[in-house]
Amino acid sequence: MGLLQEKLARYDLPQQYMAMGVYPYFREIEGKQGTEVNMGGHKVLMFGSNAYTGLTGDERVIEAGIEAMKKYGSGCAGSRFLNGTLDLHVKLEKELAAFVGKEDALCFSTGFTVNSGVISCLTDRNDYIICDDRDHASIVDGRRLSFSQNLKYKHNDMADLEKQLQKCNPNSVKLIIVDGVFSMEGDLANLPEIVRLKHKYNATIMVDEAHGLGVFGRQGRGVCDHFGLTDEVDLIMGTFSKSLASIGGFISADESIINWLRHNARTYIFSASNTPAATASALKALHIIQEEPERLEALWKATNYALKRFREAGFEIGATESPIIPLYVRDTDKTFMVTKLAFDEGVFINPVIPPACAPQDTLVRVALMATHTKEQIDFAVDKLYKCFKELEIL
Secondary structure (H helix, E strand, O other), X not given: OOHHHHHHHHOOHHHHHXXXXXXXXXXXXXXXXXXXXXXXXEEEEEOOOOOOOOOOOOHHHHHHHHHHHHHHOOOOOOEOOOOOOOHXXXXXXXXXXXXXXXXXXXXXXXXXXXXXXXXHHHOOOOOEEEEEOOOOHHHHHHHHHOOOEEEEEOOOOHHHHHHHHHOOOOOOOEEEEEEXXXXXXXXXXXXXXXXXHHHHHOOEEEEEOOOOOOOOOHHHOOHHHHOOOHHHOOEEEEEOOOOOOOOOEEEEEOHHHHHHXXXXXXXXXXXXXXXXXXXXXXXXXXXXXXXXXXXXXXXXXXXXXXXXXXXXXXXXXXXXXXXXXXXXXXXXXXHHHHHHHHHHOXXXXXXXXXXXXXXXXXXEXXXXXXXXXXXXXXXXXXXXXXXXXXXXXX
């Protein structure tokens, strides 16, 4: 065994959980993702998906992708910067910008590369990037790639955010980056207070709407719209892999910022452009969520019912205000064990352990879709209650 293998073996926790028979990752799904999926001949209810609008299996979205592939082919064979820009990409960008209330937008091949590419090229050595300590990993990697000074504040602690702002040179750019909806805990950023501090310290705000788009605001325009603060937020980021039932991501802002990113964001310039099928699917999903307000209503009906049921059953769910419902376990081994027990009972949920959370905050993550029924929610709550009781978590 070489030195690299020896070093990696010392930190190989997955092997430990494989040996215990509770390793929960890379489980194969056989078919479309909906509220029910087949996995290894085992039918389970899907409560681990980010498809909040329930559109991943919608025939209209699928047909839009098929038609785009027929017209444009299977790929673009190059970056947007060179030969990979389609009129379809530009159409989606214009519609996204209008949807979230900004002048312009830029589409990337994944949501992760939006954050890692945008954040790393907006500021320089004399500037500051300030993040919530529970921001998504893509934000963390983006600030790591930047030459700017990096500051963090305690989760949703506005007094601590102000302390960080007070450390900054008042004549330097101060870029505050925050998740609109925090992807593991389901709570919202305190955007009104962040905006107040923006004005007090002459800062700039970027909001990651990955889990807010299609969920909050008018027609699902996101958390910025939900708070009525779209005009106060300088950059709005979103993804296609959740409510828009595809793959990719975008950044929206005023024309000057987007033009800078178009010529300087390395993950945009040096990545192959998004496929025609993925682009067309996202565009169709964007149309559907605007044309079918009942879809958003159904999502919130399911969410509010599930929140009520979990609270009544005695689960610890924290401060969530969204379709993301954390069920706190606070023990890594039991987090994996309850995930396995739930799967055996017919409920797919996701375990959340470090580095996605603090060691004392391990949880299983339940996520609602607009297409979940009351009966499916009841089934999941009852089975999860049984599993939690068996492991003496409740």
